[in-house]
Amino acid sequence: MADWEPVFRALLALRGGALRSYAYLLTGDATTASDLVQEALTRVFSRWRIGADVNELEAYVRRAMLNQYIDSRRRLKRWNATRHLLVDVPHHDDDQLAVADEVRQALATLSPKQRACVVLRYYEDLTITEIADELGCAEGTVKRHLADARTKLATQLGVTEEHPMTTNDLRDLLRATAAEGSNAVDLAEDAVATRIRHRRTRSRRLAIGGAALTAAVVIAGTTWAVNTGGGQPPPAAKHSTVPPRLVQSDFDGPSGMEAALQTTLTADANGCVRAGQSDVTLVWPRGYTVRGDSKSFEILDGTNKVVARSGTPLTIGGGGADRFQNTWTGRDCATRGHLWMVGGISAAR
Structure with a gap:
């Protein structure tokens, strides 16, 4: 077995579920999430000198997933082109599945960076400073993305002033959505x-x-140089x-x-x-x-x-x-x- 393979297997055994959930919340689609996490794993374990620190490797994989998600959406503007596909979502009798679908639809209305900020802040529990470092932007930009995102989510989820959505409410909704969708994400x-x-x-x-x-x-x-003999030097580049x-x-x-x-x-x-x-x-x-x-x-x-x-x-x-x-x-x-x-x-x- 190659020297990188034991820690690769250990990472997926210990943190595979967390990586699936993260990928699903970023993309909102099991197939796209599968592609995202598989490519990130391949990039990291193909290019980095592999140590034995699972936490460090997980951080590399998460950074790769985030960069790939942000850049692909920014370049292809896929989030805007595919929003119409999420309008008619099949109804589920199970209340928990129905809530997860509703949150998934609401997240689909956010821009890529708004969505990334929401996931990093309310699911990953990163600070504003840490999110700014992850995304390579100013802290004020992160705050603006979060404020705009919460306004959109409140509208999409039918939140009223009488019953506002708290931070804990949003965290619970994201966790429930990740739990329902991540099982379909294939680490392959x-x-x-x-x-x-x-x-x-x-x-x-x-x-x-x-x-x-x-x-x-x-x-x-x-x-x-040694055999210059009567020959001519090569022409200057x-x-x-x-x-x-x-x-x-x-x-x-x-x-x-x-x-x-x-x-x-x-x-x-x-x-x-x-x-x-x-x-x-x-x-x-x-x-x-x-x-x-x-x-x-x-x-x-x-x-x-x-x-x-x-x-x-x-x-x-x-x-x-x-x-x-x-x-x-x-x-x-x-x-x-x-x-x-x-x-x-x-x-x-």
Whole structure:
């Protein structure tokens, strides 16, 4: 059994129910919730160096689910396009099921960020400050989302001034809804484990290929330097006038290190930052930026700290990705070759 698999199984055994409930409250649909939690598990266990702390891994998975939910809804505006599907909900004789359906319909009228704030505040019991950190926004924005959301929910649920909805009422309604819907959310434990194995194997193969490519470039350069004989030097590389740009994922922090790629940073004719002259497209964390021109540029992290420079030999930790995600930016830079999720960066030894 691989070193990551015991803690993966332990996480689902101990916290699988909580993850199902969280996914269901975010999406309101069992099928979509299943996709959400399965993809989040696959991303985290494919890309992060796996420790033994179940609580820490659960936090990573929840962050991945939240980012994926917010970004997919913002880009596709699915919440607005699917609201009409939730109007005619089948009637249930069981009062508890009927209440859960009513709450689900009410939640569907909220915008993605309003809904996320409600779930994080009244189901996850996070503070305003913690929610602002999770969503990457100001505390005032979180308060506004919560106020607007409560007004909408009160209207949808038929709350009157004589019988207002308290915070505890809202918490109880969310818990009841999560309990009723989460049982239909499928974690697909064995299928996800198989997908994780595939991605981790792909990451290692890509790292080996990148290392071999780097070695080949070094050998070729050394051979030319020694055997200049009457030959002509290779023509100088032509640098694009297009400003350099990054492909970015929907993760705020660097990927974990499953493998290491030794390379230098270059920008191709379209300005896309790549690993040397290879067909490896580097996928950077959200919030990273690039400054300079295609001949000489720097990569800055979310705090504007320089983490890499073009032309400098680097060891880039991380791992490969199977496909470009809809929540990433820079799709036109990833039309060929492999994808490498950037992790820790250090000078090559």
